[in-house]
Amino acid sequence: MSRSPPQRKAQRQRTILEAAIRAFSRQGYHGCTVAQVAREAGMADGTLYLYFQGKEDLLISAFRFVLEGLLERLDRATEQEADPIARLRLLVKLHLGMMEADRDLASFLQFQLRQPDEAIRHAIAEPLTGYARRIEAILDQGKAVGTIRPDISTRVMRRVIFGAVDETVSAWLLHPESGTLSTRAGPLLEVLLRGVTRPGPVPAP
Amino acid sequence: MSRSPPQRKAQRQRTILEAAIRAFSRQGYHGCTVAQVAREAGMADGTLYLYFQGKEDLLISAFRFVLEGLLERLDRATEQEADPIARLRLLVKLHLGMMEADRDLASFLQFQLRQPDEAIRHAIAEPLTGYARRIEAILDQGKAVGTIRPDISTRVMRRVIFGAVDETVSAWLLHPESGTLSTRAGPLLEVLLRGVTRPGPVPAP
């Protein structure tokens, strides 16, 4: 039974985006031709242009598709958990788990996301901000209940968390032989939560 | 008085690399033509090829040039300091300070470094590893003297530190209006050293 037209169009777009993610992650946005994406999607070159404005639109749409998918899954998974620390644990574990489950997607996100092109950066700013807000909401909640330290700006902590997770994924992609990704969640969280120093009086700056 | 030939050649290469860094940081590696780099360096297109193999060699050489310069300055500045925690503080402050002092260089490093091209990644792996080793050396030293916690793998902690610093610089580049970079060193280090949680018994996972 064939789907109704709008569903068919959405399905087609999804097929193309998934092909684009695979192609871009393997060869990079600039190292990849539109023809290769089309071939990966099993279509003719021209067909892509029925669904996307051009190559750049393909990249931007792929980012939004991926990021929004991640956010949605994170939200669904963390909404049950009330405790901020537990939510943070969940978020990091899920993030690492999803990256490990789809290596193409992870590679796409880690290595294609930092495009120097202003237009691209602007277009993906919103979903990225969405991710940052999730972390900050957890931290603020933790401050409210007293489990997150109040003396540090939420934004600074968010950057540490985001940067640490990001770097962990990148390192795993570059050296996959060094082990699984999801098992790194534990130690990573331990450092994020308690710092690198042995408990005791902090040395003065 | 003209310099001796080898010095003259090195000087010329340096001029070209600095031009390349400016050009790449502004327009991105792929958004930039060799002709633009040549113009920025005040030479003819063909001249670049007397000093570098091609565009890619230019990028790789620029990375090495920048990274080795950074490492050298970090080494010179931290060699005096014996205490691991103090050295870590110094390293982070210096890193942020150098990025703030040369925005083109910072932009170049943050946004051009993650190239999906395998050849490029391979070529810059060595100096990047050098940076990682500096951090790990400090951490190991700290473990030895007992100020760094021994229960977490050095590599995991290094990734957290590197990722956090990296993300902090990126955020500053994307939102320069939000303040100076070097003043962020204090809170950032505080989080890295002590974690995001309020001191007390850690909640069980």
Place this chain on the structure above:
Amino acid sequence: MSRSPPQRKAQRQRTILEAAIRAFSRQGYHGCTVAQVAREAGMADGTLYLYFQGKEDLLISAFRFVLEGLLERLDRATEQEADPIARLRLLVKLHLGMMEADRDLASFLQFQLRQPDEAIRHAIAEPLTGYARRIEAILDQGKAVGTIRPDISTRVMRRVIFGAVDETVSAWLLHPESGTLSTRAGPLLEVLLRGVTRPGPVPAP
């Protein structure tokens, strides 16, 4: 009440041709897509191909349609008039009047007719020749009754007349602000009939 099939088909073709004339006149044959013609005609792209072989056939058919319509109307209007000079006056006035009445059509004829493509030229040669024959018939008739000078080849005179009218229409299309087209018929005819020189002995060549 629906028409009989052949009439319906002819009606449909006419709709398409009129749409093509509008579209081609506005954007030019090469600046216009088949999709635009279809949209102008209120049909799907593919439908055009049920009535015409392709884009070129559309152009050629449009030319024949327009030229044959013009000829028919000219014939109907001039058949009553017996005097050659009067018929020539009528023909020029009608031509200008028809162009003025349908600017799209005029634009189409003036700017699309001279196609460098050999196949197109060949295909529209016949109706164009028909127009030339009308003028020549009038001139020959004038020669017969003695009002047109016999010392000049009919073909040369026909070219002067055709060229002058053609240029007048073109100039009006390019500079519509300079006035109405039909009022130019009088002076134009005066020049064609009596020349640009003040009456008197012609200067020797």
Place this chain on the structure above:
Amino acid sequence: MSRSPPQRKAQRQRTILEAAIRAFSRQGYHGCTVAQVAREAGMADGTLYLYFQGKEDLLISAFRFVLEGLLERLDRATEQEADPIARLRLLVKLHLGMMEADRDLASFLQFQLRQPDEAIRHAIAEPLTGYARRIEAILDQGKAVGTIRPDISTRVMRRVIFGAVDETVSAWLLHPESGTLSTRAGPLLEVLLRGVTRPGPVPAP
């Protein structure tokens, strides 16, 4: 002996323009690829772009090149002649002679000049106006000395002359078998000067 750089550049541009005129005249602007023009000029595709902005600039530049060349030669030839009628004769004869001498150039002018594209039309308007001004100057001069009739607007007469010459050239290009072009100047001028009617009282409209 090699020429100095500016001469070399101008020479190169000229080579390209002459190749473009040949290619466009044979296949039409739209039926011709940039690669074909390059091949005709004996260069690589990319070389054209060192001298012209693109295909459209090539067309516009070719028009200006041709028209300015024609005007210059017309001016040089007619400047000696003082009598307006004689100058008009000269102008028409020269025009036909130049067209006959270079069939590619004639074909290019007659069939490519009427481009529906607004930008192209605008760009070639100026040299075309120059040609019109030459004719009008002669006519006004004739009115002043009394050999051109004063009762008809100069502009109307100019259009008749221009249109008649234009149509004569076009007809010769389309039917080259019907004879030489320059011998048509005499009868053509006779009609333009004295009209198509046998001398005598003009029939009332």
Place this chain on the structure above:
DNA sequence: TATGAATGAGTGTTCATTCAT
């Protein structure tokens, strides 16, 4: 009969690289 999604050949243009001067 009518549709419009899909096709894929075709083209203007860019740009890294070379090499004669």
Place this chain on the structure above:
DNA sequence: AATGAATGAACACTCATTCAT
């Protein structure tokens, strides 16, 4: 050593045409 004119391979994108529905 330095130049910069010349090259030509490569690529994003268009659009006339087809055909399954």
